[in-house]
Amino acid sequence: MNMNYRLSQVGQTTSPYQWEAYVVADTLRFDTNTLPFPPPSAERVPVSAVSVNEYGDPNYTGLKRELASYERVSQSMITVTDSGDEAIDILSKTFLDPGDRFVITPPTYEMFDIQCRINRGIPIEIPLVGKTFAVNAADIIKASRQPRTQLIFLVNPNNPTGSVIPQSTLRRIVSAASCAVVVDEAYGEFYGKTAVQLTKQYDNLIVLKTFSKFAGLAGARVGYLIANRNLSRVFNTVRFPMGVSSLSSRLAETVLKNDRRWIRKQISMIRAERRRLAGSLTALGFVVYPSEANFLLVNMGNRARSIASRLTSCGIIIRDRSAKPYLSGCVRITVRSERENNKLINALKEIV
Secondary structure (H helix, E strand, O other): OOOOOOOOHHHHHOOOOOOOOOOOOOOEEEOOOOOOOOOHHHHHOOHHHOOOOOOOOOOOHHHHHHHHHHHOOOHHHEEEEOHHHHHHHHHHHHHOOOOOEEEEOOOOOOHHHHHHHHOOOEEEEOOOEOOOOEOOHHHHHHHHOOOOEEEEEEEOOOOOOOOOOOHHHHHHHHHHOOOEEEEEOOOHHHHOOOOHHHHHOOOOEEEEEEHHHHOOOHHHOOEEEEOOHHHHHHHHHHOOOOOOOHHHHHHHHHHHHHOHHHHHHHHHHHHHHHHHHHHHHHHOOOEEOOOOOOEEEEEOHHHHHHHHHHHHHOOEEEEEOOOOOOOOOEEEEEOOOHHHHHHHHHHHHHHO
16 A cells, blocks of 8 residues: 555554443443433433534633632633543643653553643653552652653542542642642542632642533533633633534533532432442452542452453443553442442452
8 A cells, every 4th residue: 555644753653542342332331430320401401402503602601600600710710621631632732842741640541641742742750659549749849840841740539549639738749849730630529629729829730620520421521621810811722712512511501500419419429339339349359449539449459350351241341450550450440329339249249
C-alpha cells in the first residue's frame, strides 16, 4: 500500500485509553464508576426540548447559573466543557508548550498522561506512597520548581485507589507550588470535601469536575472547570466554541436545578453500600483498600484476572487493573445499588 503521509511521533506512539470490551445492555457494569440510576429529571428533557437544527447558547448561560449556585462561586469562574476529558485537553493546551513538564501521581487517571503527551508535554511521575496511597507532597512541591514544570495533577478522591488528600496537604502544595495545580474532583461528592472555595484564595488552583458521576449523566458528557476569572477567560477561549451539545447542556442544567435532593440521596446510598460491599469482600478473603469514592480497589492476588474473567462469563464486569504498575493483583469495583451489589457478592461466593 502506498502511504503518502507521515504520522507524527505522538500519532505513532500514543496508546489509547483502555476500556473493557463492549457488552450487551443487560450486563452489570461494575467497571465504569457510574451511578446505578439516571436522574429523574432526565425524562423531562426530550430531544424536542431543543432545536437540534440550530446551535445552542455558546455561553451555556443557564447551566452556568445553576453551577454557580451549586458550587457557590461566580459564573465568571466557570468553564463548561465536553466532559472532564475535554477539560484536561483545555488545561494541557493552555499551559503546555512542547517540552514543558507536568506532574502526575501514579496510579492515577490515565487521561492526564495521554492528553498532555498528545500536547507535547513531558511527564514527571511522583508515585503515591505506601498502603494508604498518600501523595508525596514534598517531592511534588520540589518537582514544581524544576525548569519548565507547568502543571500538577492531583485527584481527590483518587482514581483508581479511592484514597484522599487532606485539605491541609492540598493547601500546602498549592501555596508552595511554582506552577498551576489541578485538583480533579470527579468523585468529590462521595467524599464530601472540596477545594472549590480555595480557588478564591489561590490564583494557581483549578478544580475539575464532571456530571458523569455525582449527577448520573455519564452519557451526556458534561464537565466543568473552576478557577479565577483570568484563567477562566483563557479556558473559555481555548475550549471548543460549541463543544457541549444543546441537549446535554439542557440535561445538566435541568438535573442540577431539580434533582439536588435526589443527588444527595444517591450519594448517601452509595456511601452505605460502599461500607457494606467492602465488608462482604473482606469476608471473602480479599484486601479492600479504604475508599472515599463510589468504587473500591480490591486486591485479589494472583487470582484477579481469572476471577474477573469468570465474572464476565456471568454477565458482570469489573475493572481488572492487576497488570498495571503499582496495582499488582488489584481490580476496581464500582459501588452500585443494593440489588446489583448482592448479585456481585453472590457471584463471587460461587467463584471463591
